[in-house]
Structure formats: structure tokens, C-alpha cells
Amino acid sequence: MEDLKRYIRDIPNFPKEGIIFHDITPLLKDKKAFKKAIDSMAEMLEDKDIEYLIGIEARGFIFASALAYKLEKGLVIVRKLGKLPYETINATYDLEYGKDILEVHRDAISDGSKVVLVDDLLATGGTAAAVGELVRKLGGEIVGYSFLVELTELKGRERLKPYPVWSLIQLPI
Numbered sequence: 001m002e003d004l005k006r007y008i009r010d011i012p013n014f015p016k017e018g019i020i021f022h023d024i025t026p027l028l029k030d031k032k033a034f035k036k037a038i039d040s041m042a043e044m045l046e047d048k049d050i051e052y053l054i055g056i057e058a059r060g061f062i063f064a065s066a067l068a069y070k071l072e073k074g075l076v077i078v079r080k081l082g083k084l085p086y087e088t089i090n091a092t093y094d095l096e097y098g099k100d101i102l103e104v105h106r107d108a109i110s111d112g113s114k115v116v117l118v119d120d121l122l123a124t125g126g127t128a129a130a131v132g133e134l135v136r137k138l139g140g141e142i143v144g145y146s147f148l149v150e151l152t153e154l155k156g157r158e159r160l161k162p163y164p165v166w167s168l169i170q171l172p173i
Helices: 025-029 031-045 059-071 126-137
Strands: 009-012 020-023 052-056 074-080 088-095 098-105 114-122 141-151 165-171
Touching: 025 031, 031 059, 031 141, 031 165, 052 059, 052 126, 059 074, 059 114, 059 141, 088 126, 098 126, 114 126, 126 141
Parallel strands: 052 074, 052 114, 114 141, 141 165
Antiparallel strands: 009 020, 074 098, 088 098
């Protein structure tokens, strides 16, 4: 996926000093690059037994919804605290630059539901691990995690063990 790497723009010191933000908007803007990314991510998942793709707020929604459509699976969204209208459960997690809370509807996943968690970028794995905690609390079965970009030096996939991690683009931090 070397050709897709050129669509990832690095923004130094965002959202705070010392952080390099990997901006995916140039990839989203280019219809051929976006299509290639979705098609390639879907290929990684097409032989997996999946009922739902779980989109993690906010950029994960983009990839999870496109993958759910392409793979003909259901879509579940996980949002920041206070954004969902029905009964929810939540999990607190650490970011590279702070803390946050994510929540999901209590009825979004039932016992034994097979899911893949989807986000745009895997860094330390804190966000994805928190969503995995929500899935397990609801009785869901994690098939794996899918990301457009993985920052390999941060070893986020280690935090997500024993589950498989599929990433399309690997970058240094």
C-alpha cells in the first residue's frame, strides 16, 4: 500500500505540542485512493465470519460504514459520552494526550454477536481496547480489529492481543 501512503499528510504539533497528527483527509478526498483503501480493507475481512462492523467515533465511522456496505454487514457506532439517545454503557480510556469516555447503546450487540472494530488509525491501542471492553460487556465476540493506518512503533497491536489486527498502511510515529 505504498501508493496510499502519499495521501496521508503529517501535521506536527497537533492537537498539542509533540504530537504528529496523521491526516487522512487527502485520502478521503481522492475518489480512487478512497476506493482502493476500502476495497483493500474489505479484502482483508471478506472471509471472516462477521455480523457487525463497529465504527469508532469519529473517523472510524467513515471506514466502518463503507466496509459494512461493501461486505453487507450491520453497522454499530461507538460515540463519545452524551451523544447517543438511548440507554448506553461506557468505558473510560487514555489517549496519547488525555482521557476520554466512549459509549454504545445497550442493545447494539447481543450475546455471541461477531464483530470487527474499525478505526482510521491504531496508535497505542487505548481507544480500540476500550471499545473491545464495551463489546465484551455486551456479550459480543471480537473477530478482530481493522485500521487504515497503524503506527507500528507505538505497539498498539500488542495491547489488543489475543485478537487479530489488520492494518492497510504501516507508518513510523
